[in-house]
Amino acid sequence: MRIDLDDTTAGAIERALVQGRRAIGTPAADMVLTMVIVTDEENAYDATRAAEDASREHPSRTLVVIRRPARIPGAGTWSHLDAEVRVGSEAGTGETVVLRMYGEVSEHAESVVLPLLVPDAPVVVWWPVDAPGIPPRDPLGALAQRRITDASTAAAPLRELQARLRSYAPGDTDLAWTRLTPWRSALAAALDQAPARVTSAIVEAEAADPSAELLARWLEARLDVSVGRVAGAGPVVTAVRLGTDDGELVIERPAGPVALLTLPGQPPRTLALKVRPTSDLIAEELRRLDPDDMYAIALRGRGVKENGVHV
Known part of the structure; x- marks a missing residue:
């Protein structure tokens, strides 16, 4: 089931989730966590599909945060929230809400996400691309027990690892590590x-x-x-x-x-020893939400080198 909401609010989205669950007879109590995906429009489809595939092992509410340009030609700057609510077969075994944020609301995405989190359940935030410099201090990252980045999508992957080293906090991990x-x-x-x-x-x-x-x-x-x-x-x-x-x-x-x-x-x-799809990597990360000590050990090794020089 799919419900489209234009120029909406977090309260209206929550009501649409309840409406969808009632329509298909699925209780929210089955959700074991909230997965927040922070991405752009270009990567949203693949990331959402990966999370929905992973939800077959870990039933979850997936919130996809997409920040869009605030200025519309001829209309000036505006603040606006559109949502696409998916439940049932269109959302794996969980629920998916695609949030497209424009203008000022996109600068305070946590205020929209917070009321939509599954109560009393862990929160995982995943940045498929363009992770913030310090994920634990990001307003969305601060909501999470687990923060997932992917250095392989960065323009300079080894420099990205160095940034992950400088900002590391328990709960951080990276899909470059999961692939190993x-x-x-x-x-x-x-x-x-x-x-x-x-x-x-x-x-x-x-x-x-x-x-x-x-x-x-x-x-x-x-x-x-x-x-x-x-x-x-x-x-x-x-x-x-x-x-x-x-x-x-x-x-x-x-x-x-x-x-x-x-x-x-x-x-x-x-x-x-196959190269695994992203959905398998996400499913692995969701199996344990405690700090990944081995990732921390590897990240804090002898330092990242680029062209033979420490960066």
Whole structure:
């Protein structure tokens, strides 16, 4: 069910949600959290679809905040709020409200969002693009227990990581880190199968890829070795090579969803190591809302380098 509201208010949106739930017989009590997506019009569709897909695992109310230009040709500057309310099959297993804000109301988005939060439920804020400089101090970010950014969408991803380092607070995370979960799991399992002292490491990935930088710094922190960065064709991380006292441990994924694992003294074997869609990344982040200590460790590594220079 879809309800369009023009020049509306938060109170009218809440009434439309109640109307929609009654029409399809779905109680609000099923909502386990509120997901707030702060994005632009260009990225709103993909981000909303990802959140709605993730809501099949985590039923939630999704509030999509889109700030629009305040000046209309011939009409001057105005303050205006339009909303699109979706419930039932059009909103995954939860509810979706697309909020298009114009003028002064867009500068105080938290005043619209606050009354629409699911009562007594966690709040997650996700910026698919253009994250604020200090997410915990952003008016919307301050409402959340979890704040999700994505350094890979920035014009200078490694500089974006540096900004995330300067502004880090418990509850922050980044999808560049979430993309590494299969790699981290595969590397931990490989070292369990072939325990040996690691003496060197190399991460091969696309140039200036933030996931590769975080992986390298995580390995440095956990293994206490220097990690080399080698530019590859991608996508994202394509290989990790660990030198050990017994020989080289290698995971390579040159293309496609299958990687090759080589352990010292053992025949190569294949691993499933696909590049996951954004909906899977968001669903993973929603499984735990406590601080991500490992992300903090990786982020606070030896510092982000760009062209070999600290930034």
